[in-house]
Amino acid sequence: MDDFKYKIEPKPGSKVKRIATTGIVLDFKKGPVIVPKEVLKNKQVIDVVDILEKIPVEVESHKQPEEKETTPGPGKSRSRKNGGE
Amino acid sequence: MAFQNTKELKFGYSLKQQSAYSTALTTVDACHDCNNDNTFEFPLKKVDNANTVGKGHRWPTKRRTISQDAKLSQTFQCSSWILGYILSYALGYVETTEVVPGSVYEHLFKIADVDQLPVTTIWQELAPGNQIAVRDCCIQSFSLSGKTEEHIEAQHTIIGSGHYASSAVSIPDLVTTSFLLFHNVQFKYNAVDISAKIKDLTFSFQNQLNEKDGYCPGCPKFLTPNGKEVAVRKRLLKTGEQADLKFKMLYENNDIRTDDLENIERNITITASGDPIDETHNHECKIEIPKATINSHSLGKEENYFVYDCQVGFNWDNTITGPFQVTLKNNIPEYLALPS
Numbered sequence: 001m002d003d004f005k006y007k008i009e010p011k012p013g014s015k016v017k018r019i020a021t022t023g024i025v026l027d028f029k030k031g032p033v034i035v036p037k038e039v040l041k042n043k044q045v046i047d048v049v050d051i052l053e054k055i056p057v058e059v060e061s062h063k064q065p066e067e068k069e070t071t072p073g074p075g076k077s078r079s080r081k082n083g084g085e
Numbered sequence: 086m087a088f089q090n091t092k093e094l095k096f097g098y099s100l101k102q103q104s105a106y107s108t109a110l111t112t113v114d115a116c117h118d119c120n121n122d123n124t125f126e127f128p129l130k131k132v133d134n135a136n137t138v139g140k141g142h143r144w145p146t147k148r149r150t151i152s153q154d155a156k157l158s159q160t161f162q163c164s165s166w167i168l169g170y171i172l173s174y175a176l177g178y179v180e181t182t183e184v185v186p187g188s189v190y191e192h193l194f195k196i197a198d199v200d201q202l203p204v205t206t207i208w209q210e211l212a213p214g215n216q217i218a219v220r221d222c223c224i225q226s227f228s229l230s231g232k233t234e235e236h237i238e239a240q241h242t243i244i245g246s247g248h249y250a251s252s253a254v255s256i257p258d259l260v261t262t263s264f265l266l267f268h269n270v271q272f273k274y275n276a277v278d279i280s281a282k283i284k285d286l287t288f289s290f291q292n293q294l295n296e297k298d299g300y301c302p303g304c305p306k307f308l309t310p311n312g313k314e315v316a317v318r319k320r321l322l323k324t325g326e327q328a329d330l331k332f333k334m335l336y337e338n339n340d341i342r343t344d345d346l347e348n349i350e351r352n353i354t355i356t357a358s359g360d361p362i363d364e365t366h367n368h369e370c371k372i373e374i375p376k377a378t379i380n381s382h383s384l385g386k387e388e389n390y391f392v393y394d395c396q397v398g399f400n401w402d403n404t405i406t407g408p409f410q411v412t413l414k415n416n417i418p419e420y421l422a423l424p425s
Contacts, residue, residue, distance in 0.1 A: 016193075018181040020173075020421035022102070022203045029183075043198045044178050047406050 006040060007032050007053040016048055089212040091122035096159075097208035097256035098170060102421045106320050107246065107305050109220035110206040110424055115260035117167050120160040120238070125209055125219055127247065128154045129315070152300050152316040153307050155219055155245030157207070163229060163239040164262035165359055165368040165415040171241050172411055173420035175224035175290060177202045181419060189366045190418055194411045200322050202292060203421050207243065208256055216253060221246035223321055228289035231267035237357055244294065247317035248307050263359040263368040263415070272332070275351040279334060284392060286332035288355070288372060293325040328399045328408055330374065336384065336391035345379040350400060353377040362416050369414040376400035376408070 009032040010016045019026040021042065026033050032052055040046055097113035130152045133145035140146065161167045169192060173179055177197030184191050197203075204223045210216040227241040272280045299318025306314040330353070334341075344351060352375050359368035380398040384391055399408035 015182045016180045017183050018419060019179070020102075020181075020419070021178040021197045022199045022201055023105070023423075025421065025423050044195055044406060048180060 003037075003057040005034050005036055005055045005057055006051050007034050007055060008040075008049040008051055009033075010048055011050050014048060019045060019048060021045075087212075089215075093212065094122055094124065095210040095256050097210070097254065099205050099207075100170060100173070100417065100420055100422065101424050102174075102203035102205055103220065104423055106201065106204055106221050106318075107248070109218055109250070111254070112424070113208050113254050113256055115166070116256050116258060117161065117164070117170075117260055117262070120162065121158075123158055124211065125155055125157045125207075125217070125243075125245075125249070127249070128156065130154070150309075150313075150315050153247035154296070154318075155222070155243075155247050155249065157219075157222075157243040157245075158240070159243075160238055160240045163237040163265045163357075165265065165370065165413060166260050166262050166417065167239055168229075168265070168370055169413050169415060169417055169420055171224060171227045171239060172413060174203055174205060174222075175227045175241065175292065176411070177421075179420045183418075184366060184414065185363060188416060189362050190415060192413045192415075192417075192420060194413065195405070196326055196407050196409075201320055202323055204321075207245075208252060208254060210256060214253075216251070216256075217249045218252035218254070219245050219249045221248065221318065221321070223294070224292070225294055226289065226291040228287055230285070230287035231270060231357075232285040233267060235267055237265045237267055237270070244296070244321065246299065246305070246319075246321070247315075248305060263362075265357040265359045265368070265370060267357075269358045271354075271356040273352070273354040273356075276354075282335040282337060284333040284335065284387060286330070286355070289329045289331075291327045292323050293327065295322045295324050298322050330377070330397040330399075332395050332397075333385070333387070334393050334395065336393055341379055341382050341393050341395060345382050348378050350376040350378055353397065362414070366414060368416075369412075371412045372409060373405070373412070374399055374409045375402040375405060 017029050099110050099114045129150050131148050131150050133148040135145040172194040176194045178195045180193040182191045202223045204221045206218050206220045207222045208218050222243045222245045225242045225244045229239055231237040272283045299320050300316045304316050304319040307317045355372045357370045361367050378398045380396045382393050382395045385394050401408055
């Protein structure tokens, strides 16, 4: 499922440089900030900011790295039966 | 023998919020004096078997400690420092504007749209070497009250998770403060300045918190000296809020009675100022209630003059997205910062 982050900044004309609430600190002193969508569930944050861009979040691949064929070392078995025999 | 005088009690506060509930802060920002010598209480919930039957008598034979709470109530001569501290944790939402870069800041506090209010850690030192860090402290309620010829008094009630730990941080010296005085208050009712008629006022706010919910399965444990486990809160959910304004004013006409009878919404603005921050800005707190109604009033007497005793109700206002908001101007750059 696609997921997004959002680039936000205070609405035009707003002098707000910083917004803080539980677990969230948005510091706009250096310009727009990128936030996860959960931040925009807060009604008060939505009131104050404009969304500039919706940024897709790359979903990390969970593929296992391909197993390389290697020659087992001397005295080592590549597979074990239950019980370690 | 070294008995400890209550006047030597010391508290350390932080303007930073904890990164999460159950994650204590490790650095203290400031020390602020208070009017009372209250210390943290850690009430225990215990159960016994007094009411069980079949044991041949009506007395308990065993008791078990289930959970621990943490509570503290303090009153302060209201400085702009402690007021910002109280508002940030009690209301939980702040927008900050830099009025003069690096020196004057304006903070707009609103009731946060969150389930869990921000929490902080408070350090309590009964004596040197006897210090505890009480984590997960949330402001359950606060009030600001004033009378003629007095400081404005701030009061807050703290509720923690019940967890505390021995600590040995260095609590700094008393923070430099600017006090807010009642004679500097401006009270506007329906945009008319009626300050000179106000005899006293109290603004109070309460977070309704589900105190039992936090002792849920999987909640953290407090270890007793003997290694026994006592439950402490995992969270403290907010279920609602309540705000109240009471004031007493010299009787002059019948306007308040008409407003009370007809539930007319009026704008109330209360401004309190303190010392200068720079040449053009003072420490200042402004409480705005855009849609206030007189919920009740009564005619009383005070020192041979008739006074109105009024209680105000708060209606929701869409413009400010709330029933009231508080603007605080001071020299503190940020509230509710997360620990670095």
